Amino acid sequence: MGTAVAARVPLVDYLVLEPEPHLVAQECTSCGARFFDHRVACANCFAREFRPVDIATTGEVASFTIVTFAAPGVPVPFVAAVVDCDGTWVRANLVDVEADPSKVWLGMKVKLSTFPLGTDSEGTEAVGFGFAPAE
Amino acid sequence: MASGDVWILGIKMTKFGKRPDDDTVGLAAEAALAALDDGGVTMQDMGVLAAGNLMGRGGIGQALQKQIGQTGIPVYNVANACATGATALRTVVMAIKAGECDMGLAVGVEKLAGAGLLGASGRKKDSDTWQPQGRQGAIMDLDGRVGTENMPGTFAQVGMEYGHRYGGVDFELFARISEKNHKHSTLNPLAAYSKAMSLEQIMNDVMIAYPNTRPMCSANCDGAAAAVLVSDAKLKTLDPDQRRRAVKIAASVLTTDPYEPGCQVLPDVNTLTRNAAKQAYDQAGVSPDDLDLVELHDCFATAELVHYDNLMLCPEGGAVDFFKSGAPWRDGRMPVNVSGGLQSKGHPIAATGIANVWEVCHHLRGEAGDRQIEGAKVGLAHVIGLGSACGVHILEKAA
Helix, strand or coil, X not given: CCCCCCCEEECCCCEECCCCCEEEEEEECCCCCEECCCCCCCCCCCCCCEXXXXXXXXXXXXXXXXXXXXXXXXXXXXXXXXXXXXXXXXXXXXXXXXXXXXXXXXXXXXXXXXXEEEECCCCCEEEEEEEEECC | CCCCCEEEEEEEECCCECCCCCCHHHHHHHHHHHHXXXXXXCHHHCCCEEEECCCCCCCHHHHHXXXXXXXXXXXXXXXXXXXXXXXXXXXXXXXXXXXXXXXEEEXXXXXXXXXXXXXXXXXCCCCCCCCCEHHHCECCCCCCXXXXXXXXXXXXXXXXXXXXXXXXXXXXXXXHHHHHHHHHHCCCCCCCCCCCXXXXXXXXXXXXXXXXXXXXXXXXXXXXEEEEEEEHHHHCCCCHHHHHHCEEEEEEEEEECCCCCCCCCCCCCCHHHHHHHHHHHHHHCCCHHHCCEEECCCCEHHHXXXXXXXXXXXXXXXXXXXXXXXXXXXXXXXXXXXXXXXXHCCCCHHHHHHHHHHHHHHHHCCCCHHHCCCCCCEEEEEEEECCCEEEEEEEEECC
């Protein structure tokens, strides 16, 4: 009997932790439109069936901003970005990079990264994600 | 024979800025009465009222009637983010085009001075264990953890994404766009801010969301604007002076954002604006080259750049060159935001979509004083509210 592995829960349900952390989109079975939230019907073609698809864990920065002024309780500065993962756009923070415009650039290669966000009263660990420089 | 066109008979914006002594309905009344006076008509002549006030609790139209005249006409209280004013205007256009009335009043008002950052709201923690909530099964607020949800950050990414597609953008370029609008505002006595700012001042000001510093963000302020619209047939029965100052609404268009890949990740403010512009040019029978001035939705300096392209003021992908050519300065070939724009004139949200129409009308009537664009005959007013809704109106001087 090994030690019990602490339970983990992802920040969002489209972050899947096992076997390796990756993002999963809901893809419309009719037109292929991808959504990270649960839709009633497809916003593009109105079909009503979706299947889960794994999203590439590497990508490039298609846009970014460095937020230095945010709502109360949101730590700043942070780098917010749109990451193009093999044709699917993902919204995420950039991590393991300085929040400095000279350290981030459009087209920068990045890879998915996960990290703990804290534990709740039952000891369950929350896991967040971001994208870190790939090189 | 009436053409079916709808005209602006009277229109006015209040002074924008900090108006601590005026309440919301008071500002709305000030704009509405000024628009009625400008058109030489009264509430008795109005067949419909459309009114917008985004930050209020609803019912601004009826509250306004209590202050300026309760005649029992239908009221449409409208809310469409930053396109609320344009939506009120368009509601009256539709009522007149439908033949339900021959005159109507559109009003937009906002008390926004000191409102701070817009766009993100915190969620209450009501459990000491992680509870997935909502359509993303989130266990915490996502703003700041999964990108940004606030307006400056969102629109910063809109401008940077344009840079990713076409190249040529940097901090200084966006700051120069802001420099233009602040310079333009020095000629606008109704602007919330009317001081020129140097490039250095703009770039060295407080960074809000790179590359937008504070003066590159729309100015939260108080203000209202209102317009009286009239049918072509009714206008023909009015005095020559009223007819001479009337401005034709050559196009009135409202669009929403059609599905585009990625629009759930970064709101697509481009496609719906381009769609609205295309429809508007078709309706009006004009091309972008026919425009003498444009008031576009520069909620952030980064947004102004992409809308040069979306409104087809330049070839696709050519917004950076368009700006660098000097075209959108007031002495350029396509003056953009000669009012000072949202960055300097200010952005009392629901008022903006009527105030920008007022600006264009002011020039078409030849009444813009020091900032008059000489000989202006055709102008375009554009707003976009995230969510999204886009309003485009093309205005033409009376023949």
